[in-house]
Amino acid sequence: MVDAGTLALVAMAVAALSGAPGLVWRKRGPEIAAVAMALASGFALGAAGWALTLPAPPLVASTSLDLVGAGYLVPRVDALSAVFLAATAIVAAAAALFGAGYWRDAEQPVAPATRLLLGFAVAGIFGVEVATDGISFLVSWEVMAFSAFGLVMTLHRDPTVRSAGWLYLVTTRAATLALIAAFALLVALTGTLALTTLPVGLADTTAGSLLFLLFLVGFGIKAGMFPFHFWLPPAHAAAPGHVSAMMSGVLIKTGIYGLFRFFSLVPDPPLWWGVVVFLLGAASAVLGVIWALGSHDLKRLLAYHSVENIGIILLGLGLAMVGRTLDRPEWVVLGMAGALLHVLNHAIFKSLLFLGAGAVDHACHTRSLDRLGGLAKAMPVTAATFLVGAAAICGLPPFNGFCSEWLIYLGLFQGARGGWALSAIGLTALVLTGGLALACFAKAGGAVFLGEPRSPATAHAHEAGRPERAAMTALASLCLVIGLSLPLLAPLLEAAARAAAPELPADVSSFAASLQPLWVTAVAVAGLLLGLMLWRWLGRRVRASPRAPTWDCGYAAPTARMQYTASSFAAPLTSQLRLILVPEQHLPRLRAREGAPATSRTLFPAYAEFRNHAVDLVLDRGITPVASAIGRGIARLHIAQHGRMPIYLAYVVATLVALLLWSQQ
Template identity: 45%
Template sequence: MFLTGEPATSLVLLLLAGGCQLVSGIPLLLQKESRPAQKIGVAFMAAASLLGLAGALFALLHPVSGSFLLPSGLPFGDLEVGVDPLSAFFLLPVYTVIGCSAVYGAAYWPVDRHPAHGGKLTFFLGLLGASLTMLFIAKSMMLFLMAWEVMAFAAYFALTAEDEKEQVREAGTLYLITAHLGALALFATFSLINAATGAYLFPAEGTLPAVGPIATGIFLTALVGFGMKAGVMPLHIWLPSAHANAPSHISAILSGLVLKTGIYGMMRIFSGFAAPPVWWGGLVLLLGCVSAVVGVVYAIGQHDLKRLLAYHSIENIGIIMMGLGIALIGDSQGRPALVALGAGGALLHVMNHALFKALLFLSAGSVIHAAHTREIDLLGGISRRLPYTALFFLVGAVAICGLPPLNGFVSELMVYLGSFSAVGTAGSVAGLLPALAAPVLALVGGLAVACFVKVFGVVFLGAPRSSAHDGGEEAGAGMLAPMWVLALCCALIGLFPGLFGHLLNQALVEYRGALSSQGIWNLVPFNWISLLGLGLILLLVLLWVFFARSAAKLPVQVGPTWGCGYLRPSPRMQYTASSFGSTVVRWFSVMLRPEEHREEVQGLFPGASSRASHVPETTLEKIYLPFLEYLFEKAAPVRRLQHGRLNIYIFYTFLTLVLLLALT
């Protein structure tokens, strides 16, 4: 079916964007190690971002239902693509982050310096972008699954660009295993939806009854399948290693965009149910609280800069899940204000997190590019050599901590308002469940501030801790320009959130049609947020002018930093990542299970002493791996069936077909 008008315009623009992304890596495959070919690929990705942003904005400003049907000849029916305000809202950060990451990647990972990886990385970056485009415009579940699998493989090959390193291969293998486990859960989800509706299409809003075993099965399998991709605890085990070992601009895409496909899938499935039971929302809210608190606590204990940022992705996915939980509870009790605030906060945080987390990963990449290490305790004094990178990292840090006047504050405020609204309007004990979000958000916000004070202080301030990593210089324009764009987006949403109110309303109405198209304006004080942000900036500027003028009148003296009476202060006297976060790690030691190795000072003339600490990935190392080892031992008799004889394998296939024919 071919459409005309608004839906056709949006779809054509998005399909053109996906096509540009798909072909962006071909020039470099044809001309290996060619910088001009790499620049052509970047031009294709930039054009794709402009076309995609235009298509997504058009779909949000002119929301008209419609789709293309693509004949497939397959048993599950034709493939259908279409764009609506919900998918268009998710596409906005997709094209923003991918465009910035592609420009950044050409300078950060030039093909002439990385001849073994440059072509592969560029090609799979484009394929990853095209699969994300197709995933968000897929209306048929089978097309969604196809795009889902292509996205999984493209992300795998992109994050394992440096596959000669063992830790990179291990991270990629773990990611691929969990991606396919999640896909198996989604096969179950879509099969159950087909059993309930008779079609392999995403259910329309509010058309499925939320009672009975099939509805419960759809909810739980979707929560597992999409939650594993989103990195919801305890399904997050692939995330820290994948984000830490991928190239920094790929880490930005994994954290900012790939995780959000899980959130999109949940919202698309959950919106299909009318009046879900309250325990659905309670479970989602509980998982969100656990992910937010445990994610930020694990981040405080990290020594690896990118692994620390990866755990903050889990924290922010937890905040999004808290918003979804509030919305589901509001749905179950017929309270549209809770739905609007919860779902609205979750949707806006999807966009905000994509922007400030991409900014943080790109800033971290600039640090790694200059200092050649991710180890926080080997860094120090970076702001003197990389002032713009330090500024951009600071912007991302303020945003991720949910502080005004940046964008993280706005979306977290909406979740806060949903939690407070529940207290004022709850008619039962179950109705008070959203109130749990407020103290959890407060705790998470305080811990996030502590974590980023540690990171910024240890990495960017003080003196260099290692002579081997105190060199380097500021990144070039190719790396700084994308960070400028992302920082400006964070500031724009934080200072003028009302500009995005209409777009957010359209996505909310698509999620739950009963919501008023102007409802969010009556619930969130956008104008007061803008006044607060602008007033805070004015106050900071006035304080800076005052102290600058006062300092100009004082004599300038240069001397060593006060070392508390020590005559020879050295960089070793500075706080390290371990010492700064040791108190919080001790508070949560039952959960974190920190490992410490030390050699105590002994004797009158002691020799060298040392202390090293490590926070393991407790869920993976203490729960999953021992359980898998147990299964491996118990499955020894079954493994005898795997003997490498092709004729016996063919016989197994024959028996399976006979059995299936007999059963059907």
């Protein structure tokens, strides 16, 4: 029988095979991969639409642990999966389209392998999102995690890429370890691997708490939640543009999906679960955006913004969980709807921004904000779509980011009105995040696209090719369309929220009616049209105006190097935030020029370099020192390691004797 699950299975198969024809028929590989991925996306979107409009089939899951028994490896798509499937499908299609133009095989010999791995990763993500039992969940999870490792390592000749790749591998292993432990505990507690509702009362036991913490760590690492975010910025900066788009846009969302799915199975979460998720969300949001503000690398900056947006999603989820415990359906539906819509929205605008960053990287061969500039003239489409994405990620109306943040704001206001004091903290965190994100994207958009080029490579940039432009334009249009159509999406979001919180009473269906009425869209469209008219009128008025250099307060010959740089732009904020944005400065040692006597003090020193970057508090001040201390401790055991066979044999004999003696007791 054909159902949404079957469609999802077809989508998985097509996505997994999308890169295969290109291995043999290399000339047409990019196009075939793009078309196949578009097809897979179509199937996945079909499955999502099916699940959002029709009730999901009952869960057919085996209650035995016999792997060949019925009920294993059966995909099922409900409204909750559908939101994630849709986000994955949209981003996968856009990334494959972008990749078709971005990485020609002639320039990049690894391009076919990248396409193959991208297909595997997408299939793995689809698999995670439709799995109904622990085994198929973990298998899909590993397919996704390992192909992502390959994708991060694409440009492995670069040492920074290798270190980012290893860091990613170690953290993703840690995540899987936590998840395997969690699923094992689940089997021990419920006797089945199927993802079915947990018995009432289990959540309040010690075992239930352990289950929550294991899932929180496993999924939190994958999602890039603070304090497990540290692998994300280097890994996402290391991968090629369209791969980063895929990873930051949807791959990290599998962690969020896991949390949503787990909580949907718990009928009675204790209050502290929701509070922990809520507070971690607030911390991720604020710290993520602050670290982004301190980043000078365009893709690293975007990656830190993923931490921020995961935080916003967790704020909504945490509010919904607290609402479930305290029996406040309104908080649940607003928090869930906001978080789920933000999952979709973040997938769209973050992949758009990463594609733009990829196009910039390709055109200028640098991602350093302090070397770019003025690209809006050479790359008008990239600039316009990037700025749309920037406005969307800052939550500015009329783009999609506003809708989801608005829902979460509304939920937080209702939480405070209902007497939950922590709402005020979440609200303050969200407001601060919004303001700092605006500062950060004014910095990034301004430093990359506006003003004058800051380096020769930037001055000779070229616009991205046609497939890249098509992918970016499609995503930017989606930002606007979703931003204007919240009233139409409300019933779908409610269906998804109901799948994630099954006990929601039916009378919350007033949710859709209480949301932004349709005339708000009309006001927004009227405002947009008025703005467009004024903008064009100004354009006509100034078309014939004389052009002159920028008026620099009487200075007649401004140069590109006099511009405010990204670092100086962010300085008023970063200098106030030194507690979090700990700066690490590499001061130059002034040395004599070559040829001059080494001891002489000279008026003309040699070329020196000053570098200054913000350290990642968790990685550079927490994990790395601890890990190296453990490493030093273990190194002491080297005295037992000689490489001489007789001594090792002596160890074996000694162990045997010891065991014998022990067994005699």
